[in-house]
Amino acid sequence: MNKTPLCDEHIKLGARMVDFAGWYMPVQYIGLREEHNNVRTNVGLFDVSHMGEIRFRGPQALSTLEWLTTNDVAKLGDGEAQYSLLPNETGGLVDDIIIYCVKKDTDYMVCVNASNKDKDFGWMTKNNKGAIITDESSEWAQIAVQGPKALALVDKVLGNKASQMKSFTFQIGKFKGETTVTATTGYTGEKGCEIFVKASVAAALWQELLKQGQEFGVSAIGLGARDTLRTEMKYSLYGHEIDDVHNPFAAGLGWVIKPSKKDFMGKAPMLAGKEKGLSQLLIGFKMLDKGIPRQGYDLFDQNGQNIGKVTSGTVSPTLDEPIGIAYIATQHAAEGSEFFVDIRGRKVKAKVCKTPFVHQ
């Protein structure tokens, strides 16, 4: 199993470790709910070193990324980042990604999901339009610092005025003589950043953030809370809300698809799917009767027709009630629409609700 450069730190903190996509990762330290709430009120540290970093360089870097991804890459200036999608030829998704523009036209870093890294790298090199593509994942560790007090903490540790940075920008700096990239991105719905740091000094940075973060109430956060935090925001997770089959327009990701700007992989089938009318839409819902929805549970209308499937479900620690995300037949997708979730054979009433579930 792969280990991140922070593995020993997690064990020292008494984390419960699990196999996640081939990585030995902390699922929880002191308790999911406490960790979750600390990110919403103070600040939390996440080891996300398992994520992949793939570099695109050379004169064809921009044109290759324009072809491979759905968002408007040309718009990015140096130091700007962008959420985007990596479509396949049928208009489904290979992955969702963040693109960091290091040097406009010729140098970009792409951050990809851990579980998809090898697949993505293979896909990118196979469909390369002349860029120099390298997998830099083993060089980088990544620490996400998230929460209302996150940027004040990073400012204090790195002295980089992180708190003045705009969202979805990044700056290059140094820690113990090694290059760092501080990017104001995240997966929790809170203010904060993700710090790319060389593997050799990652543990030192982690320790420093924990030490200097005492006054901000910092704590380490496991993958369990990472998932409940993103679910409360209805952020997509590959393998749940998005995959190689579902049309990203159905997932509500039209805002990162820019067909008028350029041609890209899978554009025609993706748009055709939308023109034809999407048969299902991704919605958030709450339970009207007792029960917790989980991924894979079927949805039914009052006539017993199967009308969809749950993609993610949990008890929201912030709201203290069950919440779910699901694909549901378009005619049932309006806010307030009622339906049933099949919870282990029991049909439990639920209702489409507004999302994100928090921070409305």
Add this chain to the structure above:
Amino acid sequence: MATFHIPEDYYYTKDHEWAQVDENIVTVGITEYAQLSLGEVVYCELPEEGQKVNQGEPFGVVESVKAVSDLYAPVSGTVIEVNMSLTDDPSVLNDNPMNDGWLIRIEMDSEKELANLMRSPDYKKLVAEAK
């Protein structure tokens, strides 16, 4: 690492449940190891009184924020009592799984089935190896 309270007079299953036998009445719960692995329990689904259960087969469900876990009957028999306080406040399962957090009482069909369960030394070994 935490040490677990594993009473000697209880029986145990490989699914980390305990069974306390009083003549033909078996009280069933989850062990401290189980509650720690589950994390905070937020929902508990238990059978009705009078329901038949079979050894090794699921009779209910506990859910933490993250996961759903089936509960398996340690012996076959009839459910004669259900700990209703758990459906209102499942956190008792975390606070006191070995006592107040008991799940159901079963009137057992045959005490011969107890031979299929573990006693405390074997269960201690199982927990030590699981860590």
